[in-house]
Amino acid sequence: MSEKIPVTVLTGYLGAGKTTLLNRILTEEHGKKFAVIVNEFGEAGIDGDLVVGADEEVFEMNNGCICCTVRGDLIRILDGLMKRKGKFDAIIVETTGLADPAPVAQTFFVDQDVGDATRLDAVVTVTDAKWLKDRLKDAPEAKNQIAFADVIILNKTDLVTPEELAEVEAAIRAINPYAKLHKAERANVDIAALLDRNAFDLDRILDIEPDFLEAGHHHHHAEDVRSISLTVPGDVDPEKFMPWINDIAQIQGPNILRSKGILSFKDEPRRFVFQGVHMILDGDLQRDWKPGEKRESRLVFIGRGLNENELRKGFEACAA
Amino acid sequence: MTTLNPPTSLREHVTPIAAETHVVSAHWVKQGLLFGLADGRVLRWRDGATEFVEAHAGGILCATGDGGRLISGGDDGRVVATGFEGEPVELAKDPKRRWIDAITLSGSGNLAWNSGKTVQARDEKGRVRTLEAASTPQGLVFAPKGYRLAIAQMNGVSLWYPNTEAKPEFLEWKGSHLDVNWSSDGRFVVTSMQENALHGWKLGDKPSHMRMTGYPAKPRSLSWSHDGLWLASSGADGAIVWPFQGDGPQGKAPRECGVRHARVTRVAFHPGALVLAIGYDDGCILLVRLTDGSELLVRPAKRGSGISAFAWDKAGKRLAFGAEDGAAGVLALPS
Numbered sequence: 001m002s003e004k005i006p007v008t009v010l011t012g013y014l015g016a017g018k019t020t021l022l023n024r025i026l027t028e029e030h031g032k033k034f035a036v037i038v039n040e041f042g043e044a045g046i047d048g049d050l051v052v053g054a055d056e057e058v059f060e061m062n063n064g065c066i067c068c069t070v071r072g073d074l075i076r077i078l079d080g081l082m083k084r085k086g087k088f089d090a091i092i093v094e095t096t097g098l099a100d101p102a103p104v105a106q107t108f109f110v111d112q113d114v115g116d117a118t119r120l121d122a123v124v125t126v127t128d129a130k131w132l133k134d135r136l137k138d139a140p141e142a143k144n145q146i147a148f149a150d151v152i153i154l155n156k157t158d159l160v161t162p163e164e165l166a167e168v169e170a171a172i173r174a175i176n177p178y179a180k181l182h183k184a185e186r187a188n189v190d191i192a193a194l195l196d197r198n199a200f201d202l203d204r205i206l207d208i209e210p211d212f213l214e215a216g217h218h219h220h221h222a223e224d225v226r227s228i229s230l231t232v233p234g235d236v237d238p239e240k241f242m243p244w245i246n247d248i249a250q251i252q253g254p255n256i257l258r259s260k261g262i263l264s265f266k267d268e269p270r271r272f273v274f275q276g277v278h279m280i281l282d283g284d285l286q287r288d289w290k291p292g293e294k295r296e297s298r299l300v301f302i303g304r305g306l307n308e309n310e311l312r313k314g315f316e317a318c319a320a
Numbered sequence: 321m322t323t324l325n326p327p328t329s330l331r332e333h334v335t336p337i338a339a340e341t342h343v344v345s346a347h348w349v350k351q352g353l354l355f356g357l358a359d360g361r362v363l364r365w366r367d368g369a370t371e372f373v374e375a376h377a378g379g380i381l382c383a384t385g386d387g388g389r390l391i392s393g394g395d396d397g398r399v400v401a402t403g404f405e406g407e408p409v410e411l412a413k414d415p416k417r418r419w420i421d422a423i424t425l426s427g428s429g430n431l432a433w434n435s436g437k438t439v440q441a442r443d444e445k446g447r448v449r450t451l452e453a454a455s456t457p458q459g460l461v462f463a464p465k466g467y468r469l470a471i472a473q474m475n476g477v478s479l480w481y482p483n484t485e486a487k488p489e490f491l492e493w494k495g496s497h498l499d500v501n502w503s504s505d506g507r508f509v510v511t512s513m514q515e516n517a518l519h520g521w522k523l524g525d526k527p528s529h530m531r532m533t534g535y536p537a538k539p540r541s542l543s544w545s546h547d548g549l550w551l552a553s554s555g556a557d558g559a560i561v562w563p564f565q566g567d568g569p570q571g572k573a574p575r576e577c578g579v580r581h582a583r584v585t586r587v588a589f590h591p592g593a594l595v596l597a598i599g600y601d602d603g604c605i606l607l608v609r610l611t612d613g614s615e616l617l618v619r620p621a622k623r624g625s626g627i628s629a630f631a632w633d634k635a636g637k638r639l640a641f642g643a644e645d646g647a648a649g650v651l652a653l654p655s
Contacts, residue, residue, distance in 0.1 A: 052419065053418055053419075055436060055437070055455075055456055057456060057474065059455075059474055059475075059495075059496055061514070072455070072474065072496050072514070075496075075514070076421065080381050080395065080419065083342045083344060083358035084358050084379050111514070112537060112538075113537070
């Protein structure tokens with residue numbers, strides 16, 4: 001089995017600077033060769049041998065999971081690209097400004113051929129320091145893209161005052177305190193900060209501490225999309241937890257954009273780690289708890305209209 | 321089902337060919353054998369002599385052919401015909417250089433291809449008609465008789481008469497349809513689906529559905545037997561062969577041939593006998609006789625050399641194969 005090709009998903013609202021960033025990735029000297037899947041092919045000013053136009057054909061899987069949508073065009077294009085293995089080291093998928101990142105991410109978990117050949121590395125969202133606050137008011141897509149991100153580029157910081165910058169950063173953190181955030185002008189972010197993140201690799205979910213600890217304290221109550229962090233100070237009972245989390249995913253899956261957890265199961269020497277995208281959950285027992293490491297169980301949900309009290313009570317009822 | 325003795329070997333009858341890169345398609349023409357390769361080249365082979373010729377600037381994605389040419393669609397947006405001699409000839413080019421996703425040729429020389437949602441059909445006189453599909457098709461096939469094209473797409477199959485203004489008939493079934501195949505008697509249309517299944521329609525005034533499910537992977541390779549009574553498919557640890565006698569396979573169990581600890585990637589029925597060539601993702605190739613399940617080994621497993629292409633010659637005397645690592649070969653059946 002050869003190494004899986006990493007795929008970076010690049011999202012961002014119209015005009016945030018996705019194309020600038022993409023061109024930087026493609027032209028800069030970093031010794032990597034990329035295959036790039038773009039939208040609005042031929043109009044974005046990106047050209048090259050391995051640039052492919054996509055149509056964003058989202059369809060629903062016939063598996064009874066109502067929010068289990070995938071990108072048919074992506075499956076087809078990745079299948080075609082895999083015949084040319086060796087021509088590139090990594091793949092970048094650019095989505096349109098209005099796209100929901102979930103179907104793109106779900107494609108990597110639902111389609112076996114795609115999952116066998118490639119791995120989703122991270123969702124990178126480019127945002128615009130000047131206009132983001134307005135977009136958060138009028139564009140649910142912009143909010144989704146931030147909520148979904150593993151890496152956020154806060155671009156065009158030269159166009160705002162330090163106070164405005166602090167405000168927009170707080171707005172981002174209210175929605176998603178867990179993503180790595182990089183400030184940039186004209187998308188001048190270190191490429192290494194975007195690639196090889198392993199954000200969807202269960203072995204790399206080492207902790208789920210927020211990237212920014214003061215996050216959201218004075219803002220998050222105003223946002224319909226936000227993150228909820230829950231802790232049980234000790235073991236949980238897998239017999240209670242597994243049915244509960246599956247129920248949550250089935251019932252509230254459409255509203256949960258991303259979820260992650262590190263759990264201490266009773267009488268289990270290893271950590272149980274899981275992550276999810278909407279209804280799709282992926283979990284496994286991972287490394288041993290280290291001697292002296294505090295055994296506790298933590299969950300993070302990022303989603304829309306989530307009932308924190310209900311989730312907290314449900315999780316606490318799983319305590320062993 | 322599994323034979324106790326290792327299958328008799330035909331290995332010494334195989335001539336290896338170095339195709340150098342992922343083989344997308346193999347196709348016999350009068351003068352010899354043509355391979356369409358993932359790096360855009362076509363390999364000409366005749367009795368051990370090989371020659372590479374560049375057909376596409378990028379890679380070949382799909383290919384078909386007739387008695388004289390391999391016709392390929394590339395990621396450079398071009399449709400190119402390559403014969404056994406001379407330079408490849410461009411037949412069409414997408415102005416936006418979009419990928420050519422699927423291509424097909426009828427026995428009478430009608431050609432069809434699509435780039436994105438745009439489907440084009442060219443009749444034997446060279447007249448091109450265009451249809452915008454609702455989603456990007458991934459499979460095209462002409463009816464065995466008449467100028468009618470089946471277009472596999474999201475949520476069903478369109479049946480289009482390119483030379484009429486009539487709206488295409490739509491065979492609806494929810495889900496993403498990938499490859500499409502038409503039985504030689506014209507009665508059945510079968511697609512492979514995203515959901516690891518085949519879906520079929522028995523055509524008529526009121527088309528009826530056939531669901532063929534239970535595959536562990538997508539059945540991306542389909543092949544009809546010469547008598548039209550069997551449809552073989554890939555996607556499982558053996559070839560799954562559905563009976564199409566009478567009303568089709570609904571309610572009947574399929575045959576499973578050549579079951580091994582590997583996944584079948586390609587199947588190809590012999591053009592004149594109930595013998596099936598089965599290629600696996602571990603590089604192995606078996607010939608299986610449908611009547612008694614007896615097996616002949618053509619190629620032993622070889623790591624990373626999953627079978628990606630098959631072609632029987634017209635007489636059924638030689639089987640060409642290609643693999644994803646660029647290995648290829650020809651089996652000459654002992655007479």
